[in-house]
Amino acid sequence: MTERDTRIDIALTASAPAAAGDGARVPTAAGSNGRNLFDLSRVELEDFFEQTLGEKRYRAHQVMKWIHHRYVTDFGQMTDLGKALRGKLEAHAHVHAPSVVFDKASEDGTHKWLLGMDAKNAIETVYIPDKGRGTLCVSSQVGCALNCQFCSTATQGFNRNLTTAEIIGQVWVAARHLGNVPHQQRKLTNVVMMGMGEPLANFDNVVRAMSIMRDDLGYGLANKRVTLSTAGMVPQIDKLGELSDVSLAVSLHAPVDELRSELVPLNKKYPIDVLMDACVRYALRKPGTSVTFEYTLMKGVNDQPQHARDLVRLMKAFDRAVQMKGAAKINLIPFNPFPGTRFERPSDAAIRGFQKLLNEAGMIAPVRRTRGDDIDAACGQLKGQVADRTRRQADFRRRLDTQGVDDAA
Numbered sequence: 001m002t003e004r005d006t007r008i009d010i011a012l013t014a015s016a017p018a019a020a021g022d023g024a025r026v027p028t029a030a031g032s033n034g035r036n037l038f039d040l041s042r043v044e045l046e047d048f049f050e051q052t053l054g055e056k057r058y059r060a061h062q063v064m065k066w067i068h069h070r071y072v073t074d075f076g077q078m079t080d081l082g083k084a085l086r087g088k089l090e091a092h093a094h095v096h097a098p099s100v101v102f103d104k105a106s107e108d109g110t111h112k113w114l115l116g117m118d119a120k121n122a123i124e125t126v127y128i129p130d131k132g133r134g135t136l137c138v139s140s141q142v143g144c145a146l147n148c149q150f151c152s153t154a155t156q157g158f159n160r161n162l163t164t165a166e167i168i169g170q171v172w173v174a175a176r177h178l179g180n181v182p183h184q185q186r187k188l189t190n191v192v193m194m195g196m197g198e199p200l201a202n203f204d205n206v207v208r209a210m211s212i213m214r215d216d217l218g219y220g221l222a223n224k225r226v227t228l229s230t231a232g233m234v235p236q237i238d239k240l241g242e243l244s245d246v247s248l249a250v251s252l253h254a255p256v257d258e259l260r261s262e263l264v265p266l267n268k269k270y271p272i273d274v275l276m277d278a279c280v281r282y283a284l285r286k287p288g289t290s291v292t293f294e295y296t297l298m299k300g301v302n303d304q305p306q307h308a309r310d311l312v313r314l315m316k317a318f319d320r321a322v323q324m325k326g327a328a329k330i331n332l333i334p335f336n337p338f339p340g341t342r343f344e345r346p347s348d349a350a351i352r353g354f355q356k357l358l359n360e361a362g363m364i365a366p367v368r369r370t371r372g373d374d375i376d377a378a379c380g381q382l383k384g385q386v387a388d389r390t391r392r393q394a395d396f397r398r399r400l401d402t403q404g405v406d407d408a409a
Ligand code: SF4
Pocket: 001, 002, 003, 143, 144, 145, 146, 147, 148, 151, 152, 153, 154, 195, 196, 197, 198, 231, 251, 380
């Protein structure tokens, strides 16, 4: 999703290409063998140990802790594994994280990484600290095929799905940089699948990665602290509800079909009433479940009083359907302009006016805070930087051309 507004005040410029944020070198696939263990959930890793390595299943737990808790990727440094097992692992597996092409830090602790996924593709991952929490925004695809009209990612089209390793690798890179220690020293408390791409269009890899995020042997995040944001892929919302229990966010952006179909073309396939029914089913699986509806405010497009009234009607219908007041949570996101867009951000007064109408109708509707204007760090804008001919993109391309992603890390 592109709506998240995380523009940040950058205190440091792009780091030298030779180092990740903490100066440590990120492992590469060069010379490695077999399965990338980042690709495997706990059960799959246990199967791998039993079936491929002929080892006890619990050995997989030791390796998961080395990788996700201690950020060790060299089997030779996994000192509680016997020499014979380390040899087998070296012959049949490797642990390969995305390469850090460059990273940036803000004075308020916000941090952004440009991560190379292969020789031609890169994505951005952003860490946003806030009162008592640290949220990582993670991408699921390189580009996106859904073509939402206000999204800069859409302008670059769809390149490919990310693998599970490339998704969980974003968490690993950030957690390692932050010195995060699951269960003890949590710097990373929340993950939102709101980066580049439609997560439900890469269902299996995303669900597997989210299982590692929530696994005690992975990052130990509670279900509600992992949020998946979708433009509204209805069959996959139902499937997600069968397999997972993460928080659900829906990119709504318009309360009526005519406008939403214009902004989010997927709405033509799954109109609002069909989408809302799927959200109700998701919420009804478990008492007390709420759903967040993201609403990017665009000047003169969806920010008028009638839009607010229609939005209230929709949200109240959702609350009634799940029999819980406040089950529908609204997140207002002022549009963050990017080069070439036809949309504009409403004035602060217009944003406050829209919010007031929602509040007067009893809805809680926070306005997502802007974290600075000197860098385009909102998801869509981040993504756009990979494709746009901006100074940073030119710099990135130059590095790819001259050094390759892996060498640039
Ligand atoms: S085009 Fe894709 S990434 Fe952009 S808002 Fe739509 S679903 Fe999200």
